[in-house]
Amino acid sequence: MLSLKLPQLLRVHQVPRVFWEDGIMSGYRRPTSSARDCVLSSFQMTNETVNIWTHFLPTWFPELESPGFSKVLRTTAFAYPFLFDNLPLFYRLGLCWDRGPSCGQEALSANHSYHLLCALLTGFLFASHLPERLAPGRFDYIGHSHQLFHICAVLGTHFQLEAVLADMGSRRAWLATQEPPLGLAGTVATLGLAAAGNLLIIAAFTSSLSRAPSTCPLLQGSPLEGGMKARQQ
Numbered sequence: 001m002l003s004l005k006l007p008q009l010l011r012v013h014q015v016p017r018v019f020w021e022d023g024i025m026s027g028y029r030r031p032t033s034s035a036r037d038c039v040l041s042s043f044q045m046t047n048e049t050v051n052i053w054t055h056f057l058p059t060w061f062p063e064l065e066s067p068g069f070s071k072v073l074r075t076t077a078f079a080y081p082f083l084f085d086n087l088p089l090f091y092r093l094g095l096c097w098d099r100g101p102s103c104g105q106e107a108l109s110a111n112h113s114y115h116l117l118c119a120l121l122t123g124f125l126f127a128s129h130l131p132e133r134l135a136p137g138r139f140d141y142i143g144h145s146h147q148l149f150h151i152c153a154v155l156g157t158h159f160q161l162e163a164v165l166a167d168m169g170s171r172r173a174w175l176a177t178q179e180p181p182l183g184l185a186g187t188v189a190t191l192g193l194a195a196a197g198n199l200l201i202i203a204a205f206t207s208s209l210s211r212a213p214s215t216c217p218l219l220q221g222s223p224l225e226g227g228m229k230a231r232q233q
Contacts, residue, residue: 006044007037021047023132027140047140050147075126078153082119085160111163118156125149 010028012020019031027047030037042052089112125145132139182190 004040007033007041009044009046021132021144021146022129023134023136024140024144025137045141047144048146050142051150078122078126109163109166111159111166115156115159115163118152118159122149122152122156125152 007029009026010030011026012024012028015028015031019028024047027045029041029046029048033041042049125148129145132144
């Protein structure tokens with residue numbers, strides 16, 4: 001019978017400082033894990049398991065090369081879609097602010113409010129590192145801010161889609177008189193551009209696979225491993 005051994009988990013002092021998370025004391029995966037260990041750890045309770053299963057983002061390669069840039073990249077990955085997707089809503093609110101019910105302000109779905117609330121919670125959790133900052137070690141596996149951040153982001157996306165569907169239903173007649181239908185060709189072209197963009201992103205991150213583990217100085221051993229080697233010498 002095939003038996004698989006799950007990867008060993010580390011405490012915070014056993015991994016390089018760049019991987020430390022405020023208030024998270026245990027449940028860390030080894031930074032130099034093999035591809036097999038990475039896959040197995042997805043089915044193991046670590047301090048990243050909930051994040052993996054709620055949202056898949058290729059963030060650890062830029063984290064290795066430039067931690068500061070990685071944080072900016074992750075923030076932009078959420079802030080840019082939020083602003084871009086909500087520009088029509090903000091424009092509509094600005095246009096209808098003083099025009100009364102005739103502008104369609106009353107038709108706005110309550111899901112817009114829920115979406116904005118989830119977006120604010122997402123940003124707050126990302127910046128505050130609560131609740132693990134108040135009780136280090138107690139939220140290593142369940143309940144820390146990174147997990148709550150992902151859950152709020154998923155809920156926000158759900159409410160946003162529900163609001164878009166409600167707006168399309170209530171304004172279908174008006175939209176039909178303003179713009180011609182997109183059509184099959186336009187739909188296929190839009191999907192093709194989106195797929196090409198995603199493939200380019202995947203290719204850019206995948207190109208780091210062959211060089212990041214061997215060239216990155218941050219992975220040349222944790223403080224604990226360095227101390228052990230020094231004592232052996």
